[in-house]
Amino acid sequence: MGETFTSSAKAALGSDHGGFGLKERVKARLVERGLAVEDTGPGDRAAVDYPDYALRVAEKVADRSADFGVLVCTTGIGMAVAANKFAGIRAAQCLTPDMAEKARTHNDANILVLAERYTSPDEADAILDAWLAAAFTGEERHARRVAKMTLSDGGAETGPSLAETDPETHAAIEREIRRQRTSINLIASENTVSRAVREAQGSVLTNKYAEGYPGKRWYCGCENADVVERLAVERAKALFGAEHANVQPHCGSAANMAVYFAMLEPGDTILAMSLDHGGHLTHGSQASFSGRFFNFVSYGVDKDDERIDADAVERLAVEHRPRMIVAGASAYPRTIDFERFRRIADQVGALLLVDMAHIAGLVAADCHPNPVPFADFVTSTTHKTLRGARGGMVLCRETHAKAIDRQVFPGLQGGPLMHAIAAKAVTFAEAMKPTFKDYIRQVIRNAQAMAEAFRAEGLRLVSGGTDNHLMLVDLAALDMSGAAAAERLDRAGLIVNKNALPFDPRSMFATSGIRLGTPFMTSMGMKEAEAKTIAGMIVETLRGGDDEAELQAMRARVEGLAMRFRPEFEGAGPERLG
Ligand code: PLP
Numbered sequence: 133m134g135e136t137f138t139s140s141a142k143a144a145l146g147s148d149h150g151g152f153g154l155k156e157r158v159k160a161r162l163v164e165r166g167l168a169v170e171d172t173g174p175g176d177r178a179a180v181d182y183p184d185y186a187l188r189v190a191e192k193v194a195d196r197s198a199d200f201g202v203l204v205c206t207t208g209i210g211m212a213v214a215a216n217k218f219a220g221i222r223a224a225q226c227l228t229p230d231m232a233e234k235a236r237t238h239n240d241a242n243i244l245v246l247a248e249r250y251t252s253p254d255e256a257d258a259i260l261d262a263w264l265a266a267a268f269t270g271e272e273r274h275a276r277r278v279a280k281m282t283l284s285d286g287g288a289e290t291g292p293s294l295a296e297t298d299p300e301t302h303a304a305i306e307r308e309i310r311r312q313r314t315s316i317n318l319i320a321s322e323n324t325v326s327r328a329v330r331e332a333q334g335s336v337l338t339n340k341y342a343e344g345y346p347g348k349r350w351y352c353g354c355e356n357a358d359v360v361e362r363l364a365v366e367r368a369k370a371l372f373g374a375e376h377a378n379v380q381p382h383c384g385s386a387a388n389m390a391v392y393f394a395m396l397e398p399g400d401t402i403l404a405m406s407l408d409h410g411g412h413l414t415h416g417s418q419a420s421f422s423g424r425f426f427n428f429v430s431y432g433v434d435k436d437d438e439r440i441d442a443d444a445v446e447r448l449a450v451e452h453r454p455r456m457i458v459a460g461a462s463a464y465p466r467t468i469d470f471e472r473f474r475r476i477a478d479q480v481g482a483l484l485l486v487d488m489a490h491i492a493g494l495v496a497a498d499c500h501p502n503p504v505p506f507a508d509f510v511t512s513t514t515h516k517t518l519r520g521a522r523g524g525m526v527l528c529r530e531t532h533a534k535a536i537d538r539q540v541f542p543g544l545q546g547g548p549l550m551h552a553i554a555a556k557a558v559t560f561a562e563a564m565k566p567t568f569k570d571y572i573r574q575v576i577r578n579a580q581a582m583a584e585a586f587r588a589e590g591l592r593l594v595s596g597g598t599d600n601h602l603m604l605v606d607l608a609a610l611d612m613s614g615a616a617a618a619e620r621l622d623r624a625g626l627i628v629n630k631n632a633l634p635f636d637p638r639s640m641f642a643t644s645g646i647r648l649g650t651p652f653m654t655s656m657g658m659k660e661a662e663a664k665t666i667a668g669m670i671v672e673t674l675r676g677g678d679d680e681a682e683l684q685a686m687r688a689r690v691e692g693l694a695m696r697f698r699p700e701f702e703g704a705g706p707e708r709l710g
Pocket residue numbers: 321382383384385386411412414460461462487488489490513523524
């Protein structure tokens with residue numbers, strides 16, 4: 133048996149413009165009856181979007197900061213549909229006191245939805261009174277039916293949903309769904325994964341310890357883990373044409389660490405791209421394990437054309453005789469000539485590691501030369517342009533397979549994340565589809581359209597443009613630091629990161645540039661026209677002032693654009709609208 137809503141209960145209220153009048157009436161009635169009321173708005177009849185208010189009330193009910201909710205719109209339909217998208221919510225549209233009573237006693241409803249067009253103020257009072265007086269009976273047949281609804285909230289698992297167990301975490305995730313859908317994400321290293329990838333990542337494989345490799349595990353019960361890892365390995369090899377793949381590294385940094393520690397001794401010399409010219413932290417930064425364990429020598433880009441200066445790389449290699457050369461970057465907008473790197477490595481007897489974390493999707497789609505035929509080792513993340521589960525991998529020649537496998541486990545890691553490996557298997561399969569090639573081609577076209585729009589606005593791009601998915605915008609013409617620009621854009625819902633430019637006079641905390649990438653917006657279905665519009669919005673925001681009202685107006689435009697798009701995947705089921 134549940135409880136009735138007495139005067140100690142707290143209600144959360146919301147409406148749209150069509151339900152505003154009746155919401156005010158409900159508020160008065162609840163206050164008159166002594167209940168605590170939180171009105172989430174709106175404050176007048178100006179037009180608003182009902183899902184925004186359904187979300188506010190649903191969140192409060194799901195996280196238990198309200199005991200129940202009341203939502204009102206013109207027909208009650210939109211509010212009921214929107215509120216019922218949320219795990220843990222049972223919103224009932226009630227036109228009569230009897231319906232309200234049944235919604236409570238049979239369905240354990242926790243949000244009452246009213247229709248202003250069909251419900252007079254007096255009828256609303258009666259419906260509300262019936263709602264407050266009724267409680268869930270708890271009878272076995274009703275409890276069973278309600279439990280079945282809860283089951284479908286959380287997928288295959290029994291037991292309470294996340295909303296019920298941990299409302300704070302649940303609410304943060306709900307807000308993140310909304311943030312990702314209502315802003316425009318231009319972080320070059322991010323993407324949005326398919327429902328299939330998320331299903332694998334959220335699967336029961338997280339429950340399994342599978343130390344070792346397929347067929348050679350330390351624990352029993354690994355037959356399904358073996359299937360999944362073999363799928364991931366075989367697909368990775370086929371996708372990139374590699375002789376051997378290790379898909380266990382938890383992230384890109386761990387993949388690089390595995391190669392360094394498998395092949396080198398602490399103190400050995402490695403030649404890699406410097407962080408401030410576009411390299412990654414694991415390419416020798418003192419803040420990372422790499423710079424602390426190995427003697428890194430850095431190469432960079434040419435001062436004039438801002439492209440990798442291969443002749444300078446060769447001179448440094450000859451001078452320092454590194455044991456390993458690293459090609460690959462986090463912020464380099466141009467094609468990398470792996471063949472030339474191979475020749476330089478051979479000239480000095482060095483091993484060649486290509487870190488293709490950023491461009492793996494382009495390589496998979498034949499839109500960037502494949503490093504595998506040239507490199508001794510290729511490392512990657514699987515979550516950037518490759519558009520998959522968060523993680524890392526190492527590809528290598530068969531001769532190095534044992535050394536790499538031993539270094540990943542037991543050298544650096546314990547049990548592999550089998551759920552992540554399952555998601556990597558799905559990622560590689562998705563990247564083999566012809567539609568993935570179309571996607572990557574669009575990523576590049578969008579980057580070029582965006583770059584052209586910035587140039588037309590008089591902004592300089594590092595190296596003059598881009599061949600891949602990202603660009604670096606020099607903010608000198610706007611007399612602004614990268615940090616200030618990124619912060620202001622964030623307030624307008626345009627998500628970018630500050631980035632040092634080659635030969636940057638500012639500190640790495642301030643920087644003179646921003647890095648922009650198109651993988652995420654392209655996954656949302658945006659094309660060249662939107663890329664240009666977004667560049668225009670960025671320039672307008674940066675040229676405009678710091679005025680909060682102006683930034684909010686831009687935020688509304690950004691949201692309007694973002695909400696017209698949704699993740700586009702072949703065969704993808706409906707995504708949740710936040
Ligand atoms: N290598 C490159 C070139 C990267 O850009 C990154 C991540 O940004 C990494 C390695 C590290 O990947 P993770 O963040 O998964 O450790």
